[in-house]
Amino acid sequence: MKLVVANNVSKIYSNGQGLKSASFTISEGEFVGVVGQSGVGKTTLMRLLCGAIFPTGGGLTLFGIDMSTVTRGELRKLRGRIATVYQNHNVIPCLDVRRNVILGRLAGASWYETIRRMAMPARETGEIREILEKLNIDDKISERCQELSGGQQQRVAIARALYSQADIFLADEPIASVDPTTASLILVNFQSLKLQGKTVIMNLHQLDHAIKYCDRILMLEQGSICFDGPPEKFVESAGYSRLASTGSKEGLPQ
Numbered sequence: 001m002k003l004v005v006a007n008n009v010s011k012i013y014s015n016g017q018g019l020k021s022a023s024f025t026i027s028e029g030e031f032v033g034v035v036g037q038s039g040v041g042k043t044t045l046m047r048l049l050c051g052a053i054f055p056t057g058g059g060l061t062l063f064g065i066d067m068s069t070v071t072r073g074e075l076r077k078l079r080g081r082i083a084t085v086y087q088n089h090n091v092i093p094c095l096d097v098r099r100n101v102i103l104g105r106l107a108g109a110s111w112y113e114t115i116r117r118m119a120m121p122a123r124e125t126g127e128i129r130e131i132l133e134k135l136n137i138d139d140k141i142s143e144r145c146q147e148l149s150g151g152q153q154q155r156v157a158i159a160r161a162l163y164s165q166a167d168i169f170l171a172d173e174p175i176a177s178v179d180p181t182t183a184s185l186i187l188v189n190f191q192s193l194k195l196q197g198k199t200v201i202m203n204l205h206q207l208d209h210a211i212k213y214c215d216r217i218l219m220l221e222q223g224s225i226c227f228d229g230p231p232e233k234f235v236e237s238a239g240y241s242r243l244a245s246t247g248s249k250e251g252l253p254q
């Protein structure tokens with residue numbers, strides 16, 4: 001089933017920058033890595049795909065819903081099916097790790113349900129601890145997020161996404177502030193989502209990780225897609241050579 005259909009979709013900000021034109025489809029169970037130099041429109045694409053912003057041109061359909069005519073109710077349901085990990089983590093500093101993770105299942109929930117779940121987090125501890133163990137951060141379960149490092153907060157944001165029951169997982173540079181071992185741990189966890197039939201779309205600066213973990217690469221250049229295909233074809237492409245020569249080659253075997 002096609003979950004995302006983009007047809008010359010664009011998002012141009014008032015300063016004339018943004019995403020100029022992208023056409024692609026993404027189906028269930030794909031692990032797509034989005035690569036490209038800084039400022040080419042990767043975050044803009046992620047924000048379009050989670051319904052945080054809307055196209056200024058072209059067509060975008062998410063779960064069969066046309067984003068140019070989406071209603072408020074449809075948008076709320078849609079957001080419950082999409083989990084997002086942003087670059088700036090977006091955890092709630094004054095809440096402990098466990099409650100931040102619970103928020104992953106509260107997209108679109110009523111106030112009553114949110115307060116009830118926040119007041120009784122103990123019921124969900126077992127499942128949450130399992131996820132935190134996979135990310136090697138279970139010892140922080142009762143700590144407030146404001147007491148954690150940037151990399152630890154990033155893992156909490158990832159745990160929150162993993163705890164959700166979403167169908168699409170969007171991650172904007174999820175390994176930006178962690179060490180190489182933790183980066184691999186995080187990417188293996190996203191890979192296991194794919195094995196459960198979930199769809200993962202991830203912005204990555206490190207090409208070596210994109211090639212190793214993703215099964216499809218989308219490369220953006222000057223606001224448009226210049227490559228769409230499997231990693232083995234990507235490494236032979238002109239786009240890869242251009243990007244690798246600008247420094248995103250980090251960690252690639254010599």
Ligand SMILES: Nc1ncnc2c1ncn2[C@@H]1O[C@H](COP(=O)(O)OP(=O)(O)OP(=O)(O)O)[C@@H](O)[C@H]1O
Nearest residue numbers: 013014015017018037038039040041042043044045
């Ligand atoms: N809210 C905004 N208002 C105006 N321009 C914006 C806005 N957000 C992004 N842009 C511009 O749109 C272009 C694409 O930005 P975007 O953040 O999508 O790039 P990116 O590929 O994610 O970059 P990076 O890899 O550095 O995160 C850039 O030129 C940026 O300056």
